[in-house]
Amino acid sequence: MGQRYRNFSGYYRQKYGERLQKVVIDAGFTCPNRDGTVGRGGCTYCDNAAFHPGYSTPGKPLHRQIDEGIEFHRVRYRNTRSYLAYFQSYSNTYSSLSRLRELYGEALSHPSVVGIVIGTRPDCVDSEKLDYLAALRSGLVLDGWEREVGGHRWTAPLVTVEYGIESCYDDTLRRVNRGHDFAAARKAVAETASRGIDTGAHFILGLPGETREMMLEECEAINSLPLLSVKFHQLQIVRGTAIEREWAEHPDEFETFTLDGYMDFFVDMLERLRPDLYIERFAGEVPPRFVDGTPWGLVRNVELLRMLEQRLEARDTFQGAKYVSA
Numbered sequence: 001m002g003q004r005y006r007n008f009s010g011y012y013r014q015k016y017g018e019r020l021q022k023v024v025i026d027a028g029f030t031c032p033n034r035d036g037t038v039g040r041g042g043c044t045y046c047d048n049a050a051f052h053p054g055y056s057t058p059g060k061p062l063h064r065q066i067d068e069g070i071e072f073h074r075v076r077y078r079n080t081r082s083y084l085a086y087f088q089s090y091s092n093t094y095s096s097l098s099r100l101r102e103l104y105g106e107a108l109s110h111p112s113v114v115g116i117v118i119g120t121r122p123d124c125v126d127s128e129k130l131d132y133l134a135a136l137r138s139g140l141v142l143d144g145w146e147r148e149v150g151g152h153r154w155t156a157p158l159v160t161v162e163y164g165i166e167s168c169y170d171d172t173l174r175r176v177n178r179g180h181d182f183a184a185a186r187k188a189v190a191e192t193a194s195r196g197i198d199t200g201a202h203f204i205l206g207l208p209g210e211t212r213e214m215m216l217e218e219c220e221a222i223n224s225l226p227l228l229s230v231k232f233h234q235l236q237i238v239r240g241t242a243i244e245r246e247w248a249e250h251p252d253e254f255e256t257f258t259l260d261g262y263m264d265f266f267v268d269m270l271e272r273l274r275p276d277l278y279i280e281r282f283a284g285e286v287p288p289r290f291v292d293g294t295p296w297g298l299v300r301n302v303e304l305l306r307m308l309e310q311r312l313e314a315r316d317t318f319q320g321a322k323y324v325s326a
Contacts, residue, residue: 017150
């Protein structure tokens with residue numbers, strides 16, 4: 001059969017006619033779970049530096065970050081012409097609307113940028129901000145903005161919002177000091193998608209207290225959300241985080257995976273996920289300097305993708321094989 005799961009890698013090429021590459025930028029945002037608005041200390045697993053590329057640093061002008069990010073990616077993607085400014089670090093809607101307009105507009109003014117991807121929390125959006133993003137993607141703001149993408153003229157940028165949801169279980173969210181519940185995530189996703197904005201979500205597999213059965217059961221809740229795409233990431237214990245201490249004291253409360261076991265587990269998840277959901281990522285590795293060990297070894301993403309495809313073929317299964325529509 002053809003492709004056994006809906007890989008996000010071809011989405012932009014199919015929709016826009018060419019490859020679009022994300023360039024991570026740090027616009028100097030913080031998080032309500034760090035500044036005392038919701039809590040302090042942040043989520044127990046979080047160290048933003050663990051997934052922060054060297055070219056993206058707060059205080060550096062956005063255009064310079066984008067230029068350096070483009071040069072970084074040109075080593076691998078020499079023929080890529082169009083880029084997405086990825087507001088990744090912390091909560092990138094956590095500011096006034098006037099400040100968001102300024103920052104998003106600055107990124108979109110770069111001649112190689114055709115859209116923005118905004119990583120944020122479900123409790124950091126409201127109707128006013130979402131209405132602005134809907135107007136932005138509809139071409140109702142940024143007068144004169146125009147890009148040539150895939151041989152077509154675009155007069156409005158691509159706009160995607162990615163929500164860190166992490167778990168569908170409120171007990172887990174409290175335990176990792178997330179500062180919001182799943183109801184907040186459900187509401188934010190619904191209100192974003194209803195405005196025609198591409199909406200993605202991120203989940204962590206292996207958070208304390210969650211069994212494999214619980215993680216598989218999350219698929220039903222994920223399927224009920226009007227999402228375009230999902231990212232999954234196995235829990236990694238980063239040095240100096242609160243969860244490192246919890247791991248040391250209560251290792252029996254964490255589900256751990258060998259690489260081989262994780263492949264089988266994720267195939268189990270894929271079978272239960274809606275067949276129209278794009279899978280943007282299913283695993284990842286933080287740089288070795290942030291962890292005490294790399295139990296999977298230094299496995300590149302392209303190798304993980306190959307292994308997943310091989311496992312799906314070996315089991316003769318596919319995304320949505322066990323999905324039952326509500």
